[in-house]
Amino acid sequence: MKPATFRIWRGDSQGGEFRDYTTEVAEGMVVLDAVHQIQATQANDLACRWNCKAGKCGSCSAEVNGMPRLLCMTRLHDLPIDKPVTIEPMRTFPSLKDLVTDVSWNFRVKKKIKKFKPRPPDAPDGTWRMAQADIDRVQEFRKCIECYLCQDVCHVLRDHGKQDAFIGPRFFIYTAALEMHPLDTEDRLGELQQTHGIGYCNITKCCTKVCPESITITDNAIIPLKERVVDEFYDPLGKLWKKLRG
Amino acid sequence: MEPPARLNGGVVEEKKKHMADYQNFEYDVLVVGAGGAGLRAAIESSAAGVRVGMVCKSLLGKAHTVMAEGGIAAALANVDDRDSWKVHFADTMRGGQYVNNWRMAEIHAKEAPDRVRELEAWGAVFDRTADGKILQRNFGGHKYPRLAHVGDRTGLELIRTLQDHGIHQGIEVHMEHTVVAILKDRERVSGVLAYERERGRFKIFKTRAIVLATGGIGRAYKITSNSWDYTGDGHSLAYHAGAELIDLEFVQFHPTGMIWPPSVMGILVTEGVRGEGGVLRNKDGTRFMFGDIPDNYKAQTADNEEEGWRYCQGDKSARRPPELLTRDHVARCIVREIKEGRGSPHGGVYLDISWIKQKLPKAAEHIQRKLPSMYHQFKQLADIDITREAMEVGPTTHYVMGGIRVHPDTQMSSVPGLFAAGECAAGINGANRLGGNSLSDILVFGKRAGEFAARFARENPAGVIDGDHVEEAVTQALGPFDRATQGENPYQIQRDLQEMMQDLVGIVRKEEEMARALKGLETLWERACKVGTSGNREYNPGWHTALDLKNLLTVSEAVTRSAIDRQESRGAQFRDDYPRKDDAKWGNVNIVLRKGADGAMQLRHEPIPLMPSHLKQVLDEMK
Ligand SMILES: Cc1cc2nc3c(=O)[nH]c(=O)nc-3n(C[C@H](O)[C@H](O)[C@H](O)COP(=O)(O)OP(=O)(O)OC[C@H]3O[C@@H](n4cnc5c(N)ncnc54)[C@H](O)[C@@H]3O)c2cc1C
Ligand code: SF4
């Protein structure tokens, strides 16, 4: 056990400030443990979202020493704790209180994406057949825990505030999971290019770097989607050609 | 004990001031909770064409269901065609030691396959068999490979599928709202009172029917795999509204939780590890589970390591290894090894999956593909590579079999218009739940609750909101602010409760210890009445923790009273002072709790209804 200092952002939508809290650190602790300890002993009203404390729910997203992280999966062991550890809310989303931000925009965006529409069942009992090899990619995308750290880091949202014209990396992989689902028959390419703004992404890969589920957002989802959009809207012949060749 | 009356406090001025704030909403069916059960209920109700509202404490998609790992049990018979609803039914009853509600177990076994297939129609992507069907894996207490799964993140797949389907069904979702009271119009329900976490404002939801789907109670214990949500709200809300609770003595301690480092203690290590061939060893390297196989499982359990491995590899002629016996039994064997000095350095036992490299080429990749979250979890949180070394594990509070007593077909509680489904409801699991049976339970009975709640709403007019009750509940909820920093720290009370329940009403129970716990609960109730909160009402976790105390204390009292009363050992209830199962006295009895007119908790025994002959016959066939 040794003491460490945590510089935590306290405030609300009107503004706020960093405040320092010192607490004892034990072996194996994660940042969320430190926040809980401070909450229990020094600042009962310190606001922070969390649910599972096991990296599974994506609630505890914040910025630790400037990096978008899950508080429950960031070990103190991996941080220089001789210096104060800064913990602040995700800066891309409006602040609600302390570490809690208003992420409701994400829920609104998802609703705008056309839902899954399967082909008719393959078997008389109403079931389908899919090969494992054909779903590996989709399963990778479906690992997403909706922590929105990728949204937080993406400059199109963070620096350029394109929330109205760009759905962000989380929803590109969501769209990709639907588009690449072997059973799906819906077409989402039109809006992807027009209202969902895939063109704004300039493949910086920052989103991929912060994803706690190690989803290769850019290479496996965004780039293939961009290619599909190009095929659909700028190269219809090429699309036909690809189709003919299977 | 008369908790609600004592929890009164607060100032009239404050009450008046906030009266004007109340926002009102009106629905036909209000679903409380957005886990698998709540989402499935809401989808069903909305499909029936009634107005549906949903209220949940966390953000949508974050409910406990998201954490489920191993899989969902359904007799699809995709991997072993000998499986059928009958085998699933028999396994569930045997696992529950025959105090289950047999009708619920029957419905569950029959309807689970359809609920799984329907997920696929809504976009779920389960792992596949070689011929392209939904793959199923082995799990404790299930005779055949029965758990449909997606690696070890099945719960995420389930909740996301329901969520993404549900958001297009016209359900109004109120996230980060906590229900603090169920409102009644005479006997029946008429609405709920909730506060919004963000601003701390109170809201009234008027509704004809309510579906409670609030999950479990694990936060009453210190070591638990459960999230902060699990403060037993639904159990407590229903109880204080006059509904009956049942089977509360049965709390499941999962045999394998992480134990080291201390900050991760309790985090679950899925049973899927053992399903894939993981073995339990003590410090001497002995596979101690072979030494203690209960008689009623002898016929279906391997008696040598070779056979156990063949089973995990899908050899249909092999019997399952003893590591896959039911959770209650495995947890107790682990406790015994530790108590008798054969534990691992940090006070657990070893769970080893890395050994399969002796059997399989590319074992490391295989493990990473089959158990990706476990690999990740140990690597990141404990610096352990599970493909190379053994994990250290010990029991963790995981699930509550007990809950709101419901009608097996409709899921309505003893209060008209109040329905319950999922972990907060009881009956299907009896004395012990089989792994994988919860994800199926929440879908099967979530759907039924939604269906029958919608029907109730159509057949009954709206009730009237009881303004006095609202005022009383608001005043009570604001009490901690009046006491502010003069009051006691809510976190301290919560922790003291968790430690006490862990020590005195844990895996191995004794009358005298539990009697001490009851006394302790009385003191804790008194302290909870004096709890204080600093800060304001906006997103204030101190305040939320203060309000959760009433629920935690209510369920802790329910568990303790029921556990004292059942003077035998059965399933998850293990009594050191009554170590045997006593079928003559207890084999046919459920313990039922309800709030008496004087506010005290009343307990009574109820005989289990006679099983119809067609089900008895199934059990005989499956012996
Ligand atoms: C780590 C782990 C792994 C598991 N693995 C498996 C598995 O592999 N297979 C299996 O079958 N089971 C598994 N289980 C058990 C299973 O996940 C749960 O029993 C199940 O998900 C419960 O679902 P539910 O819908 O009843 O409740 P939950 O999913 O817990 O949802 C409860 C909802 O109620 C809300 N709520 C609670 N109180 C209030 C209130 N006062 N006001 C408003 N809303 C409220 C919460 O916010 C939440 O939305 C596992 C459990 C854990 C902890
Ligand atoms: S790769 Fe595209 S989506 Fe990802 S962070 Fe960069 S610009 Fe944003």
Ligand code: SF4
């Ligand atoms: S893609 Fe990764 S970073 Fe983005 S929300 Fe999902 S899990 Fe989080």
Ligand code: FES
């Ligand atoms: S608390 Fe669930 S991901 Fe951190």
